[in-house]
Amino acid sequence: MHPIIHARTTPDKPACILTSSNQILTYGELDELANQGAHLLRSLGLERGDTVAVLLENGFDIFTVAWATQRCGLYLTAISCKSSAADLAYIISNSGAKVLIASDALASVAEQAFIQAGLEGLHLFSSAPGRTPFIQARADQPTTAIKDACAGCDMLYSSGMTGRPKGVKPQLPEGPIDEQTPLMRMGQSLYGMDADSVYLSTSPLYHAAPLRWAMVIHRLGGTVVIMDRYDAEQALILIERHRVTHSTFVPTHFVRMLKLPEEVRTGHDYSSLRAVVHAAGPCPVPVKQAMIDWWGPIIHEYYSGTEMCGITALDSAQWLSKPGSVGRAVLGVVKIVGADGQEVPPGTPGDIYFADGPRFEYHNDPEKTRQAYNDRGWATLNDIGWLDEDGYLFLTDRKSFMIISGGVNIYPQEIENLLITHPDVEDVAVIGAPDEEMGERVVAIVQPRIGVVTSPELGEALRRFVREALGGVKCPQQFDFRAELPREPTGKLMKRLLKAEYEGMQPRP
Incomplete structure (x- = not known):
C-alpha cells in the first residue's frame, strides 16, 4: 500500500501522466526521485516532525517531493501558487518550515517572501540567481531508500474565511509507512479504488482534497492523470482518451460541464467511469440530478474539511432518496448543537460537530484550536446544518456567511x-x-x-x-x-x- 512497493512490483507502470505534455512518470522513477529527495532532506538536518513547504504548480515535482517527505516523517505544506509574497512569508514563518521548494515560474515571489520572512536557517531551492533548484540539488543523492524511513503527512493551510490562513496540523502517523490510511479505506470501500484505477485530477494539487486523493491512488498503485488547470470540455476529452475510472470534482465543475453545448456533452465516451466524487460545498439539487441523469448512478458525494475531523458520504441511490443530503457519517459521529451547546432534535438546524473523529490542531494558534472544540471534545468546521431521522446530514451554510x-x-x-x-x-x-x-x-x-x-x-x-x-x-x-x-x-x-x-x-x- 505504498509507491515503494509498486516500484518493485510494477516499476514501468505510469504513476502520473501530465496531460499538457503527455509525459509519463513511472513508479520506478517516482521511487528513485523520492529517495533522492529524502536523502537530500536528511542531509540538511531535517528530522521527524519538521516541515517542508512547496510552491509548485501541477506536475510531477509536487509528487516526487511529497513522497520524499512521506518517507522522512516530515510535514508537507503545499502553498497556493496564487499567494502574494506577504501571505507566502506568513505561511513559511508560521509553519516553521525549514525548506522551501519553488518552481521556476514562482522563483521571484518565493525570493520576495524569503526576504520578508527573514528566517535564519531556511533552505530555499529555486532557479533564482544564486539559488539551486531542488531537482538539481537532489541529483547526486543515492536512489536507494533512507535507513530511518518513517511515515509523514501534510500540514495544509485553509484559505481562511477571516484573517490569516490556518495551518491544520494532524498527528504524525505512528505505524509503518505503508500502513493503510482512513482515506484509503474510504476510497476502496465506497468508490472501488484499486491498482487498476485511472484517476483524473482536475484541481490544483496544493489543495487538500486533490493532493490527498491523488496520493491515495499512488498508495493503491493506480495512475494519476494530471490537468494543469480545469477546463470543462478538456476534462471530457481526457476521460475518454485515458479511460478514466475515477475523478473528483466540485459543484462548479459540474455546472460548467452541464452548460457546454449538447453536441459537446454527448460527443464523448464515459463508459470507463466507475465513480465520480464531488465535495467542497453543497451541490444544487437540479445540478446533481442532471449529472446523475447524464452519467448514471456513479456520482458520489462527501462532506469534510482540511481538518479531517470527520466525514459524511453517500452514493447516488442514497442521494436520490434524500435529495440535497451530504450523507451519513463514515468517520466520526455527527452532532448538531444549538446556541445553548446542547444537541437539538432531528430537523432542527444548528452547528455541525463531529465526535470521536481524528484530532487536529491549528498550528501555533491554541485559541483557534480551543474554539474548534466544545467542552465534550467534539470538533466543528463552522458549518450549519441538520440531521434527518435516519442520520443523513443536510448543510445549510457556512456560519460566517x-x-x-x-x-x-x-x-x-x-x-x-x-x-x-x-x-x-x-x-x-x-x-x-x-x-x-x-x-x-x-x-x-x-x-x-x-x-x-x-x-x-x-x-x-x-x-x-x-x-x-x-x-x-x-x-x-x-x-x-x-x-x-x-x-x-x-x-x-x-x-x-x-x-x-x-x-x-x-x-x-
Missing part, C-alpha cells in the same frame, strides 16, 4: 443554489451587505452567461424568479452584475473578498 436581516437568519447557499439554475446565470454569489435599517441586506452578485445583456430588466426577472421560489424574505434586495466572480482554481468561491468589498462601501439607508 449567514445573513441577519431585520433579525431574520438568511442562508445565502439556498439562494445561490436556486439562481445558478436560471438559464441566464453563469455564476452567482449571495452576501450580506451593511444596511442602516435592516442591519444587513441580501445582495446577489451575478455573472451572466455569455451573450446575456445586463439590464435592470434582467435584475427584475431574477428577483421574480427567487421570490416565486423562496418568498420575499429570502429575495435579494439588490442585484449587481460583473464579468467574473473571484474563484480559486478549485472552483471554490472566494466570498470573503466580496464581503470585504461590500463592507467597505457606503451603507444604503
Whole structure:
C-alpha cells in the first residue's frame, strides 16, 4: 500500500501522466526521485516532525517531493501558487518550515517572501540567481531508500474565511509507512479504488482534497492523470482518451460541464467511469440530478474539511432518496448543537460537530484550536446544518456567511443554489451587505452567461424568479452584475473578498 512497493512490483507502470505534455512518470522513477529527495532532506538536518513547504504548480515535482517527505516523517505544506509574497512569508514563518521548494515560474515571489520572512536557517531551492533548484540539488543523492524511513503527512493551510490562513496540523502517523490510511479505506470501500484505477485530477494539487486523493491512488498503485488547470470540455476529452475510472470534482465543475453545448456533452465516451466524487460545498439539487441523469448512478458525494475531523458520504441511490443530503457519517459521529451547546432534535438546524473523529490542531494558534472544540471534545468546521431521522446530514451554510436581516437568519447557499439554475446565470454569489435599517441586506452578485445583456430588466426577472421560489424574505434586495466572480482554481468561491468589498462601501439607508 505504498509507491515503494509498486516500484518493485510494477516499476514501468505510469504513476502520473501530465496531460499538457503527455509525459509519463513511472513508479520506478517516482521511487528513485523520492529517495533522492529524502536523502537530500536528511542531509540538511531535517528530522521527524519538521516541515517542508512547496510552491509548485501541477506536475510531477509536487509528487516526487511529497513522497520524499512521506518517507522522512516530515510535514508537507503545499502553498497556493496564487499567494502574494506577504501571505507566502506568513505561511513559511508560521509553519516553521525549514525548506522551501519553488518552481521556476514562482522563483521571484518565493525570493520576495524569503526576504520578508527573514528566517535564519531556511533552505530555499529555486532557479533564482544564486539559488539551486531542488531537482538539481537532489541529483547526486543515492536512489536507494533512507535507513530511518518513517511515515509523514501534510500540514495544509485553509484559505481562511477571516484573517490569516490556518495551518491544520494532524498527528504524525505512528505505524509503518505503508500502513493503510482512513482515506484509503474510504476510497476502496465506497468508490472501488484499486491498482487498476485511472484517476483524473482536475484541481490544483496544493489543495487538500486533490493532493490527498491523488496520493491515495499512488498508495493503491493506480495512475494519476494530471490537468494543469480545469477546463470543462478538456476534462471530457481526457476521460475518454485515458479511460478514466475515477475523478473528483466540485459543484462548479459540474455546472460548467452541464452548460457546454449538447453536441459537446454527448460527443464523448464515459463508459470507463466507475465513480465520480464531488465535495467542497453543497451541490444544487437540479445540478446533481442532471449529472446523475447524464452519467448514471456513479456520482458520489462527501462532506469534510482540511481538518479531517470527520466525514459524511453517500452514493447516488442514497442521494436520490434524500435529495440535497451530504450523507451519513463514515468517520466520526455527527452532532448538531444549538446556541445553548446542547444537541437539538432531528430537523432542527444548528452547528455541525463531529465526535470521536481524528484530532487536529491549528498550528501555533491554541485559541483557534480551543474554539474548534466544545467542552465534550467534539470538533466543528463552522458549518450549519441538520440531521434527518435516519442520520443523513443536510448543510445549510457556512456560519460566517449567514445573513441577519431585520433579525431574520438568511442562508445565502439556498439562494445561490436556486439562481445558478436560471438559464441566464453563469455564476452567482449571495452576501450580506451593511444596511442602516435592516442591519444587513441580501445582495446577489451575478455573472451572466455569455451573450446575456445586463439590464435592470434582467435584475427584475431574477428577483421574480427567487421570490416565486423562496418568498420575499429570502429575495435579494439588490442585484449587481460583473464579468467574473473571484474563484480559486478549485472552483471554490472566494466570498470573503466580496464581503470585504461590500463592507467597505457606503451603507444604503
